[in-house]
Amino acid sequence: MTPPSPFSPAPSDDRLPRYHRIRDALQSEIAAHTWRPGQPLPTETELAKNHGVSIGTVRKAVDSLVADGVLERFQGKGTFIRRPDFQSSLFRFFRHLSVDGTVRIPESRILKREETTMPAAVATAMNCSPGAAAIRLLRVRSLDGKPLLAEDIFLPRARFAPLLDIDPREFGDLLYPLYEQYCGVIVTSARETLSAEAATVRHAKLLELEPGAPVIVIERVALGLDRHPLEWRQSRGSADQFRYHVEIR
C-alpha cells in the first residue's frame, strides 16, 4: 500500500465537470505551495486562459474554494490564499481563557512524544486501520502558569513523520501551523464531541485539581481540505469556568 502523499497531484477524474477539475488543480497547487500566502493568484482571466475555459467556469471553481475558506477574494485587488487564523476558527472555542475578552493563546508544553500504533477507538474515529503506525503527543496547555488543558493527540505516522525530526520543545504553542509548515497538511474543519467525567488521579495531577473533580472532555477529529481525518485529539479541562461557544449550520 502506498502511503498517500499530500503533495501528489490529485488524479482528478476526466468525467468530473470542468470547474471541479479546475478546483482540484488549484487545490493541489495550493498544497504544493505554488503561491505563498499574501501573494495573489493569477487573475481570473489568466486562469481561464491557462485552463482553456471561459471566465465563468474559473469563477465557479474559485467560488467553491472561497466557500471552503481556502481562498479569499478582494474586489480590485485579487484572489489570495487565506491565512488560516487559528484565533478565530478552531481556536475561538477557548474564549473562556480570556476573562477580559481578549484572545490569548495558552503556552504549550509537550510532555511526551512517542511512536506507537492507533488504538482501536482512535482508528475507528479516524477511519483508518487499527494498529496503524502513529505518533502520539501528550501536552499540557497553561495560562499564566496555571494548567488549563491536558491533551492526548494521535497522528498517522505516514503523513506526520517530519514531526519526529524536530525537538518537541520547539513545537511552539500551536500545532496546526506546525503541521502546515513541516507536513504540508492543512486543517480546515473538525468534528468535536463534548462530555463530562470525574478527574482521574493522573488528569487531576496534570490539571492541578482534586481527583474526582468535574472535568470536561473534548474529543476532536480534525479534517483536511479533502475532509479526510488528519488528527485525533482528546482535551481535558476543569468544568469550572468552562465555556464553549459554537455556531450551528
Add this chain to the structure above:
Amino acid sequence: MTPPSPFSPAPSDDRLPRYHRIRDALQSEIAAHTWRPGQPLPTETELAKNHGVSIGTVRKAVDSLVADGVLERFQGKGTFIRRPDFQSSLFRFFRHLSVDGTVRIPESRILKREETTMPAAVATAMNCSPGAAAIRLLRVRSLDGKPLLAEDIFLPRARFAPLLDIDPREFGDLLYPLYEQYCGVIVTSARETLSAEAATVRHAKLLELEPGAPVIVIERVALGLDRHPLEWRQSRGSADQFRYHVEIR
C-alpha cells in the same frame, strides 16, 4: 414603533445586486407559504422571465438559498422548499439521549407560559431592547419518564403572539415546527454556548438530581433566515451521560 411582521415583504434595497433582490423576493414568498413543501417552485426559466433577468442571475439567487438549506434542487425534477428535519440539524446534539444510537425525541411538558419582559442578559443576546414584551416558557423534557433537560425559553411577543392562543398542553414535543406553523417563523441556525455549574435546588428538583450535582448549561440563540435572533433558550441537564456533538466550519 411598528412591530416587525414575518409576513411583510422585505423592502429589498434597490442598490442591492439583482440576484440578491431576487433571493429576498423568493425568501418572502417562502415565508408567506406561496409554495408548499413538496411542490416545486416555478422553473428557472420562468423565474428569470418573471423577474426580467437572465437565467444565470436567477440561478445565483437560488444557489444561495440552496447553500443556506432553504431550497433543494433535483436535476430533472425541479426546485423544492426544503423540509427542515429537526432530527438531523438542531437536534442531533442530543444524540446522547439514545443509548442504542437511534434518535429519540424526548417528551416535552410545559410547566409554565407567561407574558413578561426581556431580562437584560437575554435582551443583549437577542439584540433587542431590554424590557421588550416577551413570552416565557418553562419546560421539562424527559425520556421514559426520566427528566433530561430543564429549559427556560424567551420569545419576542411581537412575533410569537399566536402561541398565547394555544393550550400549552397541545404544544407537542418540538417547538420549532410549532413556531413555523403558527408564527410563520423558520429557525435555520443557532449560536450555542456551553458551560457547567452545580445544580441549584430548583434545577435539582426539576431534573431529579442532588443539589450541587454537576450540570451542563446550554444557552442557545436561534436565528431565522435573515440571521436575526428569534429565540433565547437555556437548557440544563445532568453532566452525567452528557454528550454534545458538533461539526466545525
Add this chain to the structure above:
DNA sequence: TAGTGGTCTAGACCACTCC
C-alpha cells in the same frame, strides 16, 4: 419525448484599488 436542472461560453459593464 418533453421538461427539468447542470454545465459552459464569450463576451459586457460596473465598483473598487492602487498608482
Add this chain to the structure above:
DNA sequence: GAGTGGTCTAGACCACTAA
C-alpha cells in the same frame, strides 16, 4: 488610468426524470 474582482446577459448543449 490600468487592472482587479463583481455582476449580468442570452443563449447553448448535456444529464436526468417522468410520462
